[in-house]
Structure formats: structure tokens, C-alpha cells
Amino acid sequence: LIGTLSALALTALATQAQAQCDDGEMVIKFSHVVADKGHPKGDAARLLAERVNEEMNGTACMEVFPNSTLYDDDKVMEALLLGDVQLAAPSLAKFEAYTLKYRLFDLPFLFPSLDAVNKFTTSDDGKALLKVTEDEGYTGLGFWSSGLKQFSANKPLLEPQDAAGLKFRVQTSDVAVAMIEAMGASAQKLAFKEVYGALQTGVVDGQENSWCNTYTQKFFEVQDGISETNHQLLAYLLVTSTEWLEGLDPAVRDQFLKIAEEVTQKANEDVAAQEATCRQNIIDAGGKIRELTPEQRAKWVETMKPVWAKFEGDIGKDLIDSAVKSGS
Numbered sequence: 001l002i003g004t005l006s007a008l009a010l011t012a013l014a015t016q017a018q019a020q021c022d023d024g025e026m027v028i029k030f031s032h033v034v035a036d037k038g039h040p041k042g043d044a045a046r047l048l049a050e051r052v053n054e055e056m057n058g059t060a061c062m063e064v065f066p067n068s069t070l071y072d073d074d075k076v077m078e079a080l081l082l083g084d085v086q087l088a089a090p091s092l093a094k095f096e097a098y099t100l101k102y103r104l105f106d107l108p109f110l111f112p113s114l115d116a117v118n119k120f121t122t123s124d125d126g127k128a129l130l131k132v133t134e135d136e137g138y139t140g141l142g143f144w145s146s147g148l149k150q151f152s153a154n155k156p157l158l159e160p161q162d163a164a165g166l167k168f169r170v171q172t173s174d175v176a177v178a179m180i181e182a183m184g185a186s187a188q189k190l191a192f193k194e195v196y197g198a199l200q201t202g203v204v205d206g207q208e209n210s211w212c213n214t215y216t217q218k219f220f221e222v223q224d225g226i227s228e229t230n231h232q233l234l235a236y237l238l239v240t241s242t243e244w245l246e247g248l249d250p251a252v253r254d255q256f257l258k259i260a261e262e263v264t265q266k267a268n269e270d271v272a273a274q275e276a277t278c279r280q281n282i283i284d285a286g287g288k289i290r291e292l293t294p295e296q297r298a299k300w301v302e303t304m305k306p307v308w309a310k311f312e313g314d315i316g317k318d319l320i321d322s323a324v325k326s327g328s
């Protein structure tokens with residue numbers, strides 16, 4: 001009986017999720033891994049859906065599946081090609097299987113601010129990077145910043161040597177592994193939805209993430225504190241399948257792409273303020289944030305920057321120079 005009831009409940013839920021789509025409307029599914037609200041990606045995905053559902057009513061209907069409820073970031077890339085979802089926004093650190101160019105965005109201390117990121121991603125060099133996964137069947141519709149990353153651990157981290165011997169969860173990124181190893185620590189690649197449990201049970205000692213991920217996933221509750229290192233960017237590619245996009249009626253495609261472009265711009269305008277709110281929310285909830293002195297920060301830079309040389313060949317020196325210029 002319980003099995004039948006839960007099957008009925010699931011059917012009801014599924015029907016509910018579809019309910020807003022009318023017959024004949026094209027369904028656009030957007031799957032992501034973060035919180036639905038109070039997070040730059042969650043908020044931007046909802047805004048995109050609201051605008052599509054209002055302005056393309058009768059033609060298209062968007063449904064958002066947050067919090068890894070549908071797919072994690074590995075699986076979603078396959079799901080895009082299979083046509084099971086039409087949109088995703090994995091972090092750029094997770095594209096190693098599709099392009100090595102995005103290693104650029106992971107270089108530690110590359111961008112001094114989110115303004116510098118925006119300047120670069122809207123430049124010709126930045127925009128050209130939307131196309132580098134086309135051979136693999138994907139088209140990038142926009143870069144969405146999520147914030148600069150901070151380290152957290154089960155002990156105070158003020159200088160990189162404080163991390164020696166610890167194990168940190170990283171995204172599926174070899175740049176992150178090299179960076180953690182430069183600190184004398186070890187790295188373990190884990191899916192986002194596994195991070196809280198891994199921190200709680202001591203499978204890993206620490207992690208690195210944006211303020212909003214650290215707040216909305218409650219990582220701060222199972223860590224000693226967060227060190228304000230601002231050492232690396234977290235940003236996403238709003239990505240779709242090229243085949244799906246090219247198969248759209250041209251007028252529908254133009255309308256959809258215009259909405260996506262406007263939402264991308266708005267998301268990037270709002271992100272710094274959202275991150276500041278999440279930082280404050282951590283403090284208000286009793287989390288410990290450690291600010292670094294200029295001398296301490298200099299040690300993080302000195303330890304991590306040598307990692308750049310290792311990936312220069314994959315990325316290209318000109319592209320690195322162009323990104324650096326956007327911050328100067």
C-alpha cells in the first residue's frame with residue numbers, strides 16, 4: 001500500500017511540475033544543483049523561467065529543477081545531448097571533458113573582482129569562449145558569475161601552510177587539484193550534493209566555495225570557519241544542446257536568446273550584492289569568518305600563482321593576458 005501511495009504521490013508531483021505547461025507548448029527543462037532561492041544561479045534560473053513563461057506563453061514553457069533533484073553536473077551534460085533537459089549551468093571547472101580552455105577561469109587569483117570578470121566575459125575574447133564546446137554538441141548562451149571562492153576547514157586557516165596535510169573537496173578540475181597540492185594538502189573530487197555529508201563525517205576536512213554555496217548548503221555549520229581568501233572564481237556556463245537550439249523556429253530562437261541574454265546581464269549585475277548578503281547571513285547564523293591581513297594574503301598568492309605555468313599551454317598565453325588585463 002505504501003508503495004502504491006508513494007507512486008501516486010510521485011505521479012501527482014510530476015503532474016504538478018508539468019501543470020503550468022499547456023498542450024502544444026515546447027517544454028524547456030533547466031536542471032541545476034544549487035538552492036532554488038537566495039543563490040545567484042537559483043535566482044537567475046527562476047528569473048529566466050518567469051520571463052519565458054510570461055513572454056513566450058503559448059509557445060514555450062520552462063521548468064526549473066534545482067538542488068540536484070534531476071541530475072548532478074556530470075549527468076546533466078549527457079542529458080542535454082539526449083534531449084532529456086534543454087538547459088543547464090554547470091560551473092566552468094566541470095568542463096574538462098569538453099574543453100581545456102575553461103581552465104583559464106580556474107587560475108587562482110586571476111580576477112581581482114566580479115567587475116573584472118564581467119569586463120572579460122563581455123569582451124570579444126570572452127564571448128569567443130562561449131563557442132568552444134560546439135564540436136562536442138553544446139552551445140554556451142552566457143557566462144553567469146557566482147562569486148569568488150573562500151576556503152573553509154575544520155581548523156583555522158590563516159596562511160596556506162595551515163592547510164598542510166588536510167584533505168579538501170574540489171570540483172572535477174585539475175587546476176583545483178594542483179592548487180590544493182601546492183598548499184601541501186590533498187584534493188578529493190566530489191559531486192556538489194555530497195559535500196555537506198563529506199564535511200560532516202570527516203571524509204574531507206575542508207572545501208572552497210562561494211559565500212552563497214557555503215551559506216545555502218550550510219557548510220559553515222560543519223566547519224571551524226571560513227577564511228576570506230577570494231582566491232578563485234566560481235562561474236557557470238548557461239549551456240544548451242546545439243542540435244536543440246538549431247532545431248528551433250528562427251523567431252522562437254531569437255526571442256529565447258534575447259531573454260537569455262538579458263537575464264545573463266541582470267544576473268551578473270546582481271551577483272556581488274547577493275554574495276554580500278550570503279556572507280552576512282553566515283555571520284548572523286553564527287558562522288566564523290576570518291579576514292586576512294595583506295601579509296597573509298600575499299602568502300596565499302605566492303603559494304598558488306605558480307600553478308598558472310602548468311596550464312598555460314592548454315589555455316594559451318594570449319588569453320591569460322587578456323583576462324589579466326580586464327582586472328587592471
Ligand code: LMR
Pocket residue numbers: 033034090091146171191192209213234
Ligand atoms: C560546486 O560543485 O562546488 C559548484 O560548482 C556548485 C555550483 O553549481 O555552484
